[in-house]
Amino acid sequence: xxxxxxxxxxxxxxxxAFNxxAFNxxEQERFARAALSRLLEPQDSIGLALVRxxxxxDALKIxxxxxxxxxxxxxxxxALLSNGGAASSWGGISASLKRWAPRVDDLAPERDLATMKxxxxxxxxxxxPLWPRQLEDLGLQEPLCLWWRGHEDEFPxxxxxxxxxxxxxxxxxxxxxxxxxAHGLGQRGYTIVSGGAYGIDAHAxxxxxxxxxxxxxxxxxxxxxxxxxxPSGNEDLLRAVANQGAVIAEVxxxxxxxxxxxxxxxxxxxxxxxxTVVVEARWRSGALNTAHHAESIGxxxxxxxxxxxxxxxxxxHRLLRDGGAVCVTDVGEIAExxxxxxxxxxxxxxxxxxxxxxxxxxxxxxxxxxPLRSASSVEKLSVVAGLSPEAVRAGLGRLGLLGLAVTVGGxxxxxxxxx
Amino acid sequence: xxxxxxxxxxxxxxxxAFNxxAFNxxEQERFARAALSRLLEPQDSIGLALVRxxxxxDALKIxxxxxxxxxxxxxxxxALLSNGGAASSWGGISASLKRWAPRVDDLAPERDLATMKxxxxxxxxxxxPLWPRQLEDLGLQEPLCLWWRGHEDEFPxxxxxxxxxxxxxxxxxxxxxxxxxAHGLGQRGYTIVSGGAYGIDAHAxxxxxxxxxxxxxxxxxxxxxxxxxxPSGNEDLLRAVANQGAVIAEVxxxxxxxxxxxxxxxxxxxxxxxxTVVVEARWRSGALNTAHHAESIGxxxxxxxxxxxxxxxxxxHRLLRDGGAVCVTDVGEIAExxxxxxxxxxxxxxxxxxxxxxxxxxxxxxxxxxPLRSASSVEKLSVVAGLSPEAVRAGLGRLGLLGLAVTVGGxxxxxxxxx
Numbered sequence: 151x152x153x154x155x156x157x158x159x160x161x162x163x164x165x166x167a168f169n170x171x172a173f174n175x176x177e178q179e180r181f182a183r184a185a186l187s188r189l190l191e192p193q194d195s196i197g198l199a200l201v202r203x204x205x206x207x208d209a210l211k212i213x214x215x216x217x218x219x220x221x222x223x224x225x226x227x228x229a230l231l232s233n234g235g236a237a238s239s240w241g242g243i244s245a246s247l248k249r250w251a252p253r254v255d256d257l258a259p260e261r262d263l264a265t266m267k268x269x270x271x272x273x274x275x276x277x278x279p280l281w282p283r284q285l286e287d288l289g290l291q292e293p294l295c296l297w298w299r300g301h302e303d304e305f306p307x308x309x310x311x312x313x314x315x316x317x318x319x320x321x322x323x324x325x326x327x328x329x330x331x332a333h334g335l336g337q338r339g340y341t342i343v344s345g346g347a348y349g350i351d352a353h354a355x356x357x358x359x360x361x362x363x364x365x366x367x368x369x370x371x372x373x374x375x376x377x378x379x380x381p382s383g384n385e386d387l388l389r390a391v392a393n394q395g396a397v398i399a400e401v402x403x404x405x406x407x408x409x410x411x412x413x414x415x416x417x418x419x420x421x422x423x424x425x426t427v428v429v430e431a432r433w434r435s436g437a438l439n440t441a442h443h444a445e446s447i448g449x450x451x452x453x454x455x456x457x458x459x460x461x462x463x464x465x466x467h468r469l470l471r472d473g474g475a476v477c478v479t480d481v482g483e484i485a486e487x488x489x490x491x492x493x494x495x496x497x498x499x500x501x502x503x504x505x506x507x508x509x510x511x512x513x514x515x516x517x518x519x520x521p522l523r524s525a526s527s528v529e530k531l532s533v534v535a536g537l538s539p540e541a542v543r544a545g546l547g548r549l550g551l552l553g554l555a556v557t558v559g560g561x562x563x564x565x566x567x568x569x
Numbered sequence: 570x571x572x573x574x575x576x577x578x579x580x581x582x583x584x585x586a587f588n589x590x591a592f593n594x595x596e597q598e599r600f601a602r603a604a605l606s607r608l609l610e611p612q613d614s615i616g617l618a619l620v621r622x623x624x625x626x627d628a629l630k631i632x633x634x635x636x637x638x639x640x641x642x643x644x645x646x647x648a649l650l651s652n653g654g655a656a657s658s659w660g661g662i663s664a665s666l667k668r669w670a671p672r673v674d675d676l677a678p679e680r681d682l683a684t685m686k687x688x689x690x691x692x693x694x695x696x697x698p699l700w701p702r703q704l705e706d707l708g709l710q711e712p713l714c715l716w717w718r719g720h721e722d723e724f725p726x727x728x729x730x731x732x733x734x735x736x737x738x739x740x741x742x743x744x745x746x747x748x749x750x751a752h753g754l755g756q757r758g759y760t761i762v763s764g765g766a767y768g769i770d771a772h773a774x775x776x777x778x779x780x781x782x783x784x785x786x787x788x789x790x791x792x793x794x795x796x797x798x799x800p801s802g803n804e805d806l807l808r809a810v811a812n813q814g815a816v817i818a819e820v821x822x823x824x825x826x827x828x829x830x831x832x833x834x835x836x837x838x839x840x841x842x843x844x845t846v847v848v849e850a851r852w853r854s855g856a857l858n859t860a861h862h863a864e865s866i867g868x869x870x871x872x873x874x875x876x877x878x879x880x881x882x883x884x885x886h887r888l889l890r891d892g893g894a895v896c897v898t899d900v901g902e903i904a905e906x907x908x909x910x911x912x913x914x915x916x917x918x919x920x921x922x923x924x925x926x927x928x929x930x931x932x933x934x935x936x937x938x939x940p941l942r943s944a945s946s947v948e949k950l951s952v953v954a955g956l957s958p959e960a961v962r963a964g965l966g967r968l969g970l971l972g973l974a975v976t977v978g979g980x981x982x983x984x985x986x987x988x
Contacts, residue, residue, distance in 0.1 A: 191934060191955050248957035256952065327877060406953075408937035410930075455874030455886055458746060458898040467874055470889055470896035477889035477896070479877040511829075515610060518827035533675065536610050538667035 175207075182206035183275050183295040184259035188402045189213055189250055192414035193291050196246045199230040201294060212243070214254045219243050230290060262297075262402040265377055269403075271299040284308035287447045288421050293400035299376045300396030303365045305422075306341040309489040310364070313343045313423035313444070314357075315416075315437040316350025316430040321462050324430030325353050327454055331429065332357025332368075334481035339364045340488065343422050345415065346370035346388055346397065348381060350429050350437070355391050362394065369422070372399040373415040374407030413439055420444035424488045427452045427478060431465030438465050445474050450487045452478040509552075512537060516545040517554060517564070525561030594626075601625035602694050602714040603678035607821045608632055608669055611833035612710050615665045618649040620713060631662070633673045638662050649709060681716075681821040684796055688822075690718035703727035706866045707840050712819035718795045719815030722784045724841075725760040728908040729783070732762040732842035732863070733776075734835075734856040735769025735849040740881050743849030744772050746873055750848065751776025751787075753900035758783045759907065762841045764834065765789035765807055765816065767800060769848050769856070774810050781813065788841070791818040792834040793826030832858055839863035843907045846871045846897060850884030857884050864893050869906045871897040928971075931956060935964040936973060936983070944980030 183206045190197035190213075201209040203226040204219070211217035224242055231240055266272055274280050275295045282305035285292050312335050314328055332342045332354045342358030344351040351370075358368030370391045374380055376399045379388040391397055400418060401411060416436065420426050420443035428451070431437040441451045453475040456463030469475035478484050509517065519535035520526065528546070532539045546562050549555035556565045602625045609616035609632075620628040622645040623638070630636035643661055650659055685691055693699050694714045701724035704711050731754050733747055751761045751773045761777030763770040770789075777787030789810045793799055795818045798807040810816055819837060820830060835855065839845050839862035847870070850856040860870045872894040875882030888894035897903050928936065938954035939945065947965070951958045965981050968974035975984045 189955075194955075245957075249955065249960060251957065252948070252951040253955055323876065323878075408934070410934045410937050454877060455882070455889065455896070457742065457876055458873060459742075463874070464898070467896050467898045470874065471898075471902065477874070477886050479883070479886045479890075483890065515827070515829045518829050529671070532671040536608070536613075536668065536672050538664075538670065541668060 179206050180273065180275055180295075181259050181263075182210040184262055184273055184402065185210050185257045186213065187294045187297075187400060188257055188259075188262065188405070189253050190294070192293070192400055192411055193417070194246075195231060195290060196227070196240055196243065197250070198290050198292075198294070199227040200243065200246075202230050202290065203227045206294070213247070213250050214257070215247065215251070233290070259402075262404070265403040266297060266299070269299055269377060271297065271376065272302075273297050280305055282422055284311075285418070285421050287449075288417060291417060293418060296398045296400060297376050297402055298396055298398045300369075300392040300398075301366055301394070303396075306364065306366055308422065308424040308449075310339065311341045311343055311369075311423040312484060312488055313419050313426040313440065314350065314354035315344055315419065315426060315428055315440050316354075317432055317435050317437060317462055317465075318347050318349040318351075319432075319462070320349035320353065320430050321460060323456055323460065324350055324462055327456075328353035328429045329357040329360075331427070331454075331481055331484065333361035335484060336361025336367050337363055338481065338485055340485070341366050341395070342368040343419055344368070344370060345412075345419060345440075346372055346380070346384060346391070348383060350431075352384055352387055354429075355387055359390055359394060366395045368395045370395075370397045371415055371419045371422070372397060372407065373401075373412040375399060375401055375403040375405040377403035380407055412436060416440040417443040417447075420449055421447060423449065425450045425452055425484060427454065427484055428466050428469055428475065429454045430456065430460075430462045431469075432461055433464040433468060435465045438469065441469055441475065451475045452484060452487055454478060512541060513545050513548055516542060517549060520549070520555055520562060520564040522564050525558040525563040527561050531562065598625050599692065599694055599714075600678050600682075601629040603681055603692055603821065604629050604676045605632065606713045606716075606819060607676055607678075607681065607824070608672050609713070611712070611819055611830055612836070613665075614650060614709065615646070615659055615662065616669070617709050617711075617713070618646040619662065619665075621649050621709065622646045625713070632666070632669050633676070634666065634670070652709070678821075681823070684822040685716060685718070688718055688796060690716065690795065691721075692716050699724055701841055703730075704837070704840050706868075707836060708866075710836060712837060715817045715819060716795050716821055717815055717817045719788075719811040719817075720785055720813070722815075725783065725785055727841065727843040727868075729758065730760045730762055730788075730842040731903060731907055732838050732845040732859065733769065733773035734763055734838065734845060734847055734859050735773075736851055736854050736856060736881055736884075737766050737768040737770075738851075738881070739768035739772065739849050740879060742875055742879065743769055743881055746875075747772035747848045748776040748779075750846070750873075750900055750903065752780035754903060755780025755786050756782050757900065757904055759904070760785050760814070761787040762838055763787070763789060764831075764838060764859075765791055765799075765803060765810070767802060769850075771803055771806055773848075774806055778809055778813055785814045787814045789814075789816045790834055790838045790841070791816060791826065792820075792831040794818060794820055794822040794824040796822035799826055831855060835859040836862040836866075839868055840866060842868065844869045844871055844903060846873065846903055847885050847888060847894065848873045849875065849879075849881045850888075851880055852883040852887060854884045857888065860888055860894065870894045871903060871906055873897060931960060932964050932967055935961060936968060939968070939974055939981060939983040941983050944977040944982040946980050950981065 203223050212219050273295050314332055328350050336358045342354050344354040355368045368391055376397050379385040388397055416439050420440050426440055426444040428437045428441055444451050451474050453466040453469040455477055470477055516535050519531050528539050528542050532542045546555055554565055555562050622642050631638050692714050733751055747769050755777045761773050763773040774787045787810055795816050798804040807816055835858050839859050845860055845863040847856045847860050863870050870893050872885040872888040874896055889896055935954050938950050947958050947961050951961045965974055973984055974981050
């Protein structure tokens with residue numbers, strides 16, 4: 151994996167630049183977050199608590215050893231870490247400072263921001279008008295910033311966003327299902343979020359692009375820096391995603407997509423969308439990790455069923471069996487789960503009624519007793535159906551009105567379908 | 570359907586025979602239930618309440634007009650009907666007497682019992698040692714009797730019984746899945762219950778017969794009389810089921826399998842088994858009716874997923890989506906649901922662990938940072954992983970012990986799989 155290791159492209163930031171008084175407070179905050187996003191691995195709870203407690207500017211100073219954390223700050227962090235479900239016995243900030251120290255010299259927010267500008271992109275932070283508000287649901291685990299390559303459009307709300315995820319080694323079934331769902335959801339105005347990988351992810355982005363009716367048809371959330379389109383086989387696709395939608399990451403340009411970052415990236419995919427749909431996944435699959443992230447923040451998880459003979463559906467069936475996921479089979483069912491923003495339609499099939507729905511028990515029995523060919527007398531029907539002659543006469547009247555029974559010279563038989 | 574209408578084969582019962590004092594009370598009770606099972610359609614709530622309140626012997630007398638129901642009896646019936654969830658405004662027994670009257674002359678319990686004897690079968694009633702106790706869970710809707718063709722073996726408990734049901738027009742997928750599941754469950758000693766129809770039912774019975782390790786490998790519950798093997802294309806199969814297991818019905822010999830009786834029959838299938846598994850079913854399918862019966866008496870409902878492109882799996886997905894059914898994909902998962910009687914095994918796959926399960930967060934990050942080819946120094950790893958040099962050293966020790974990292978002249982790289 152060394153070939154994918156983080157590769158700073160230009161010398162580290164100048165400390166002078168960072169301290170320049172020309173920066174206003176807001177710019178300093180952005181700058182600090184840019185630097186911190188390289189210093190801290192995604193979901194570094196202690197680092198994120200430090201930012202919450204001290205603000206990004208002071209947090210960067212503390213994390214880089216230019217400011218000392220007081221006991222009150224550490225108390226605040228302890229409270230934040232307890233609320234966030236992180237271990238409260240974290241033992242203070244000194245251990246983390248040691249952990250962060252090796253990267254301090256590599257921090258280069260100016261360079262990273264310049265790289266994004268050069269690529270036609272930008273960086274956004276919480277509070278920016280374009281910041282996806284639904285990420286707040288991640289609580290302490292909300293990303294420090296997002297590095298963004300693509301449209302300047304407003305981020306769609308969670309209720310207009312569907313995450314379609316699954317295995318890299320998709321089958322033809324998974325490919326066609328993902329394409330159909332993404333295209334159909336795109337046509338209804340939903341934004342398709344996925345992870346930019348081979349297999350299901352790629353089909354999801356393609357379907358979103360082809361069906362897209364909204365301003366931002368699809369968004370790829372990357373585990374590594376957005377300066378590179380990774381994996382390289384998806385370069386053209388990801389370029390198209392960036393052109394029509396967005397390619398985003400919480401890690402700065404030049405960051406390698408490590409396995410750990412893949413797993414953390416999944417929480418962002420889950421948080422952006424109201425529904426995470428796992429289309430095809432093996433018994434153990436990163437897509438299940440995305441599903442668990444979604445569940446943990448109260449998002450809806452759905453899974454597409456498939457053949458029980460397909461190992462690529464075993465993960466979906468596991469999600470369905472364990473009770474966490476809703477079984478979905480078409481665009482309408484997913485739209486229903488996503489909520490009011492989409493054109494939520496009840497599945498067409500549920501209005502496709504059989505012609506004897508709504509019959510009373512007696513009329514159903516009577517209908518069963520009616521011969522198809524030679525007509526039968528009321529008395530004979532009374533014996534066969536086990537109903538009184540009066541009840542048979544009344545029932546025949548009702549069935550006649552419904553076009554289910556016809557009379558032939560005082561006797562009755564069943565009406566032919568469509569007759 | 571006239572060709573399938575009830576066809577009494579011999580003259581009606583002689584009233585002398587019925588009143589003969591030679592019958593002891595128990596025999597009279599059996600005799601009365603045999604007669605009532607022809608008089609009343611399955612699940613005739615008022616008739617069943619009458620039997621509960623008056624006993625079968627008096628119930629038959631009342632239903633055939635030879636005894637008058639007193640007001641106290643009607644009060645008791647009202648209470649039973651209210652408890653059973655049936656309409657309490659049933660307006661008294663007189664309307665039902667009219668309904669039953671046309672069939673009184675056709676009652677022939679002697680003939681029906683003789684027919685069963687001739688076929689090597691019998692009739693059983695609640696309280697008989699062979700009566701399936703699990704049918705008591707049907708409450709007021711427990712059948713009056715069961716007409717039985719097959720082994721004299723004791724009926725298996727619900728926890729040893731699995732109902733496998735589905736559409737008549739099964740696909741090759743449904744056929745192979747049903748056969749595999751029934752065979753595998755049979756091998757584990759479960760009895761397979763189904764409805765004797767074409768398609769999924771037939772594959773279920775065949776699989777049960779082929780895998781059967783218990784004394785009663787499979788049971789077919791028929792909607793019509795068991796004197797005929799219906800449908801005729803399944804005659805050989807049903808004969809085999811009767812030879813090794815049982816073919817049963819609540820309606821007497823000569824009864825036609827009307828649609829109404831099919832629907833009522835389904836409640837018996839559901840009640841006999843701890844789990845009802847719908848293997849393949851269309852959006853509207855009788856199998857869903859069986860599932861709803863199972864749910865209504867607290868039995869577990871399971872469904873096998875399939876391709877979303879297959880209309881024959883749409884009913885299964887509907888059950889999964891509506892939350893009533895558990896997703897099952899193999900014999901082990903079904904056995905787990907059925908309960909302690911089977912050899913409940915946790916699915917094999919869940920023990921198939923990946924080699925980095927159980928690693929701490931830091932070790933996972935470190936593992937990601939380790940190069941595959943040229944080894945890396947602790948200092949370099951410290952920067953790439955974002956961990957202190959001490960933490961890297963400790964982590965490398967742990968990864969080394971797990972065989973995940975190897976050291977080459979003081980530097981480290983990832984161990985090759987299986988090395």
